[in-house]
Amino acid sequence: xxxxxxxxxxxxxxxxGETVEAEPDGGRDxxxxxxxxxxxxxxxxxxxxxxxxxxxxxxxxxxxxxxxxAAFYRHFSGMEELGHALIEDSFESLHEMMRKARAGGLxxxxxxxxSVKVFLDxxxxxxxxxxxxxxxxxxxxxxxxxxxxxxxxxWVGELAVDLSRFPALGKFSAEDLQMLAGLMVxxxxxxxxxxxxxxxxxxxxxxxxxxxxxxxxxxxxxGAGAWDSSRSSG
Amino acid sequence: xxxxxxxxxxxxxxxxGETVEAEPDGGRDxxxxxxxxxxxxxxxxxxxxxxxxxxxxxxxxxxxxxxxxAAFYRHFSGMEELGHALIEDSFESLHEMMRKARAGGLxxxxxxxxSVKVFLDxxxxxxxxxxxxxxxxxxxxxxxxxxxxxxxxxWVGELAVDLSRFPALGKFSAEDLQMLAGLMVxxxxxxxxxxxxxxxxxxxxxxxxxxxxxxxxxxxxxGAGAWDSSRSSG
DNA sequence: AAAAGCGGTAAACAAGTGTTGACTGACATG
DNA sequence: CATGTCAGTCAACACTTGTTTACCGCTTTT
Numbered sequence: 070x071x072x073x074x075x076x077x078x079x080x081x082x083x084x085x086g087e088t089v090e091a092e093p094d095g096g097r098d099x100x101x102x103x104x105x106x107x108x109x110x111x112x113x114x115x116x117x118x119x120x121x122x123x124x125x126x127x128x129x130x131x132x133x134x135x136x137x138x139a140a141f142y143r144h145f146s147g148m149e150e151l152g153h154a155l156i157e158d159s160f161e162s163l164h165e166m167m168r169k170a171r172a173g174g175l176x177x178x179x180x181x182x183x184s185v186k187v188f189l190d191x192x193x194x195x196x197x198x199x200x201x202x203x204x205x206x207x208x209x210x211x212x213x214x215x216x217x218x219x220x221x222x223x224w225v226g227e228l229a230v231d232l233s234r235f236p237a238l239g240k241f242s243a244e245d246l247q248m249l250a251g252l253m254v255x256x257x258x259x260x261x262x263x264x265x266x267x268x269x270x271x272x273x274x275x276x277x278x279x280x281x282x283x284x285x286x287x288x289x290x291x292g293a294g295a296w297d298s299s300r301s302s303g
Numbered sequence: 304x305x306x307x308x309x310x311x312x313x314x315x316x317x318x319x320g321e322t323v324e325a326e327p328d329g330g331r332d333x334x335x336x337x338x339x340x341x342x343x344x345x346x347x348x349x350x351x352x353x354x355x356x357x358x359x360x361x362x363x364x365x366x367x368x369x370x371x372x373a374a375f376y377r378h379f380s381g382m383e384e385l386g387h388a389l390i391e392d393s394f395e396s397l398h399e400m401m402r403k404a405r406a407g408g409l410x411x412x413x414x415x416x417x418s419v420k421v422f423l424d425x426x427x428x429x430x431x432x433x434x435x436x437x438x439x440x441x442x443x444x445x446x447x448x449x450x451x452x453x454x455x456x457x458w459v460g461e462l463a464v465d466l467s468r469f470p471a472l473g474k475f476s477a478e479d480l481q482m483l484a485g486l487m488v489x490x491x492x493x494x495x496x497x498x499x500x501x502x503x504x505x506x507x508x509x510x511x512x513x514x515x516x517x518x519x520x521x522x523x524x525x526g527a528g529a530w531d532s533s534r535s536s537g
Numbered sequence: 538a539a540a541a542g543c544g545g546t547a548a549a550c551a552a553g554t555g556t557t558g559a560c561t562g563a564c565a566t567g
Numbered sequence: 568c569a570t571g572t573c574a575g576t577c578a579a580c581a582c583t584t585g586t587t588t589a590c591c592g593c594t595t596t597t
Contacts (some may be wrong), residue, residue: 101574114541121442123358128552138555140575147555207496208355208442214500248416252519255493256486258464262441266448285486292526329595335544360584372585374545381585 105144107134109158112151113197121204121212122152149210156205156216163302166191167224176235178290185257185283191261192261193269196275203262221258249293256285305328345391346385347431355438356386356447386447388438393432394454401458410469412524417472419491419517427493436526437496453491459484475495476532483527490519 111133115125127148131141145151169191172182192199205213229250232238241249260282267274308343327333331426346368348357365375377495379385392448426433463484466472476482494516501508 097573100564102383104574119444121355121357123355128554136574137576139557139577142556143574159465176353204442207440207499208438210353218500237364248515248518249522251515252490252522255489255519259489259493281482281485284482285489288483288486288526288530288547289523290526291529292522295525295529321557331543334594338544361586362584373547373587376586377544 073294076190096179098128101144104134104136104140108136108141108144108151109154110134112155113158113201116155116204119124120265121208122148122155122201123209147198147211152205152210152213156213159202160216160220162191162195162198163202163220163224166195167227171227171231178230179238181253182286183291185260185286186279188257189260189264189282192264193275196265196269199261200265203265221254225254228253238293239252240299241293242299245296245298249296252289253286256282260285306424310371320424324496328496335378337375338370338463339388342378342410343370343388346389347392347435349453350435350438355442356382356389357443361365380525384442386443390439390447390450390454393429393436396425397436397454399417401461405461405465410465415487415524416496416517416520418518422491423494423498423513423516427465427509430499430503433489433495434499443526453465455488459488462487471528472529475494475527475532479530481525483530484524487520490500490516490523494519 072116108130110230112122112125112130115129115133116122127141128138130148130151130211131138145154150231166188170187172215197299206217207214209217225247232241232246232250233243238246238249260278263278264275304449324346342364345357346356346364349363349367350356360381362372363373364382364385365372379388404421436451440451441448443451458479463480466475466484467477472480472483494512497512498509501512503509515532
């Protein structure tokens with residue numbers, strides 16, 4: 070049915086539904102991908118405010134992309150399919166973030182704490198995508214929720230692998246490594262959600278959130294240093 | 304038609320058979336409170352599934368309460384006011400639980416960990432309420448989000464006060480106590496959200512979540528034991 | 538017993554919704 | 568050049584939505 074297109078990278082500023090950057094060859098399929106992206110951006114723009122995806126109407130999104138509602142169906146069978154495209158688009162941003170965080174080399178106390186800043190900066194720079202994820206994490210349809218959950222679990226798993234190469238964590242069992250990674254991800258996710266609920270220009274509140282999260286991360290690592298998996302009998 | 308308990312009351316105080324207020328006298332204001340509650344319950348029932356509050360329609364809720372849409376306005380000025388009533392109702396059960404958790408006496412390592420179970424049990428027993436809170440925490444309108452945030456912050460503050468009476472935490476500054484309390488609340492909130500996304504009969508998955516959260520809480524307390532606020536330059 | 542208060546119904550309103558069908562015109566292919 | 572493909576418009580369909588108006592009947596009060 071729908072062959073995978075060229076990986077249309079997520080655009081950054083979905084301010085208006087029709088700004089798209091790609092190599093313009095003016096062709097027909099190029100034009101189609103162009104308005105497809107306009108639809109995604111229009112949805113993200115609407116979602117950046119208070120609206121939730123389930124409250125978005127098909128006509129509204131089409132309007133934001135300067136398209137008639139009937140033309141919407143040339144790209145998606147309905148809103149649900151648009152939702153999937155939004156997930157794909159947003160997770161591309163999430164994966165980029167994960168790649169960025171792991172690029173620092175072997176894990177170390179300093180690097181882990183630095184990652185907090187990298188994550189939160191990335192979230193702040195891609196508000197629309199992460200705002201969508203944060204909202205739909207618990208509020209969306211089941212398929213969307215499980216997709217998001219899968220990605221978070223994957224993220225935790227990768228972090229656990231990274232942590233296993235951290236010599237100071239020798240006393241951790243495999244399960245406890247997952248537990249630790251989950252705790253760390255929790256800290257970052259919670260801080261991300263605070264960042265999303267803070268106006269970007271309120272630098273003071275943002276640095277307060279950053280410092281808060283970094284402290285929490287440090288405390289968690291302190292606890293990890295004192296942990297002994299052999300004592301973890303339920 | 305999903306009826307909650309036999310009693311329409313949101314939460315009956317642990318008092319014994321002594322009924323002090325709201326005895327069914329069939330009077331007019333009693334009848335009014337009765338349908339008001341029917342509206343709240345109808346909304347909660349709709350919210351218990353995949354729906355989000357913002358996607359709920361006034362007529363839909365009225366229909367669920369077997370009421371004409373016009374009669375809805377006899378109780379609430381609109382959906383937003385219903386939202387506030389839902390928050391009030393939901394946090395009433397939360398406060399009830401917090402009272403229960405603090406009644407155990409002075410905080411101790413054992414009690415803190417036991418509180419995890421108490422809390423998660425409570426969440427599981429009041430799915431509709433906490434499902435609403437979890438969904439609207441990031442997805443709702445600003446006023447609702449702010450209201451929820453205020454309650455959570457209040458909760459963190461109370462926990463920080465309790466922790467300050469914990470002799471082992473002498474090295475914590477006031478700010479760091481908030482940080483620690485925030486971290487602990489994060490652990491419980493994250494676990495709660497997992498509980499809400501798990502079918503109640505899947506006991507195995509639930510106990511896994513419980514154990515996970517308890518471990519995380521223990522690790523946090525381990526970290527707190529090694530914390531030194533004087534080192535928190537930042 | 539009469540009057541007032543008030544929770545409820547029924548009907549109507551404009552406005553917005555998802556979806557369909559017929560049509561159009563620029564592009565791609567023969 | 569001719570032709571078919573197809574992203575797009577336009578109009579109409581049968582809804583559902585929030586809100587207002589008038590009215591009814593039971594409680595409460597006078």
